[in-house]
Amino acid sequence: xxxxxxxxxxxxxxxxRDNVVAVRERIVAACKRAERSSGDVQLMxxxxxxxxxxxxxxxxxxxxxxxxxxxxxxxxxxGEIAELRIEWHLIGPLQSNKAAKAVELFEWVDTVDSLxxxxxxxxxxxxxxxxxxxxxxxxxxxxxxxxxxxxxxxELRDLLAGAERLEALQIRGLMCIPPxxxxxxxxxxxxxxxxxxxxxxxxxxxxxxxxDELSMGMTHDFEVAVEEGSTCVRVGTGIFGAxx
Ligand SMILES: *Cc1c(COP(=O)(O)O)cnc(C)c1O
Numbered sequence: 001x002x003x004x005x006x007x008x009x010x011x012x013x014x015x016x017r018d019n020v021v022a023v024r025e026r027i028v029a030a031c032k033r034a035e036r037s038s039g040d041v042q043l044m045x046x047x048x049x050x051x052x053x054x055x056x057x058x059x060x061x062x063x064x065x066x067x068x069x070x071x072x073x074x075x076x077x078x079g080e081i082a083e084l085r086i087e088w089h090l091i092g093p094l095q096s097n098k099a100a101k102a103v104e105l106f107e108w109v110d111t112v113d114s115l116x117x118x119x120x121x122x123x124x125x126x127x128x129x130x131x132x133x134x135x136x137x138x139x140x141x142x143x144x145x146x147x148x149x150x151x152x153x154x155e156l157r158d159l160l161a162g163a164e165r166l167e168a169l170q171i172r173g174l175m176c177i178p179p180x181x182x183x184x185x186x187x188x189x190x191x192x193x194x195x196x197x198x199x200x201x202x203x204x205x206x207x208x209x210x211x212d213e214l215s216m217g218m219t220h221d222f223e224v225a226v227e228e229g230s231t232c233v234r235v236g237t238g239i240f241g242a243x244x
Contacts, residue, residue, distance in 0.1 A: 014241035016054060020045075020061040023222075023238050030226035041226055044089060044215075046236035048073065049243045052080040058239055059084050067091040067110070067234055071098040074105060091175075091215075091234060093147050100124050103132055110135040110175045110215055113148050115159045118166055125168035132168060135175040135215055136160075138197065140190045143179055151197050160206040173213025173231070174198050184221035191216050191228035 023043060031038040045058045048069040055066065055077070064085065068074040069092030078088075089108040094117065102109060103124040112118050112134045125132040136159060139148030149156040163171050174197065178190035194216055202211045217225025219238035226233065237243065 016057040016239060017061040019239045019241075020058060020063055023235055026223055027226055027233065030223040034227045034229075036226070036229075040231060042232040044091075044232055044234045045239050046091065046218075046234050047240065048092070048236065050240050052077050054240050055081055055086075056084070059086060063239075065089065065232070068106075071102045071105065075101060078105060096120060103128055103130070106132075108133045108135070108172075111137045111147065112159075112171075113137040113139075115155055115162060118159055118162065118169060122166040122169045130168070131170055133170050133172050135173050135213060136171060138174050138176045138194060140176040140194050140197075141179040146177070148176065151193065156201075157204075160201060160204075160209050163209045164207045166208075171209045171211070173211050173215065174201075175213075175215035177218075178216075178221075182220070184224045187217075187221040188224050188228060191221075191225050191230065195229045 067089045090106045137148040215232040217233040222233035
């Protein structure tokens with residue numbers, strides 16, 4: 001009896017379809033406030049730790065772009081949902097020994113944070129005969145422990161300048177994870193900063209570099225991100241509920 005009641009307490013019912021609808025409505029409202037077209041903002045479902053049944057539900061609710069953090073976890077899940085027409089993004093840090101697998105499984109790698117990684121991905125994509133779309137991850141808060149290139153770094157400029165010879169990569173934009181905070185308004189200056197950086201870099205006109213995409217905003221701050229120009233919000237718990 002005791003066991004049963006504790007189980008009942010921990011199982012929370014999550015309606016993924018309702019959540020997707022609600023998140024989409026909030027994106028549309030944020031676009032309205034910012035006088036943007038809601039068609040310019042992609043909703044990415046972040047499905048790390050989620051079972052394939054949950055991915056299927058979000059897909060059936062109309063989401064076609066998904067993000068996963070770990071190559072190994074994703075490789076284990078993909079077989080069960082390979083027939084779904086999903087655009088898969090890697091949004092977690094990439095170790096060099098997983099890069100070949102990542103290039104094989106993902107259409108996009110959104111966390112390119114060094115020239116060395118870009119060169120490796122380019123070589124592997126070339127070997128696999130594919131073109132990989134990538135975002136450059138920016139450590140927009142210049143945090144000690146965080147992945148991403150420093151906004152003012154020479155390496156960022158070198159990476160973009162190198163794009164001309166990285167023919168199997170297509171740089172599409174920038175991505176950031178601002179410093180953690182409970183208050184979404186505290187993310188706003190960082191989103192602004194990423195957008196301003198993008199505008200600066202775009203003005204420099206690096207050959208073969210596209211900087212149309214700004215991947216920014218998560219469950220707690222995606223509306224602010226949309227107001228500040230995000231083209232892709234990455235929502236996990238807001239769609240699937242709390243991760244266990
Ligand atoms: C987990 C994760 C998300 C989603 O976070 P939520 O707060 O659950 O929406 C977005 N982006 C990245 C890079 C993540 O690792």
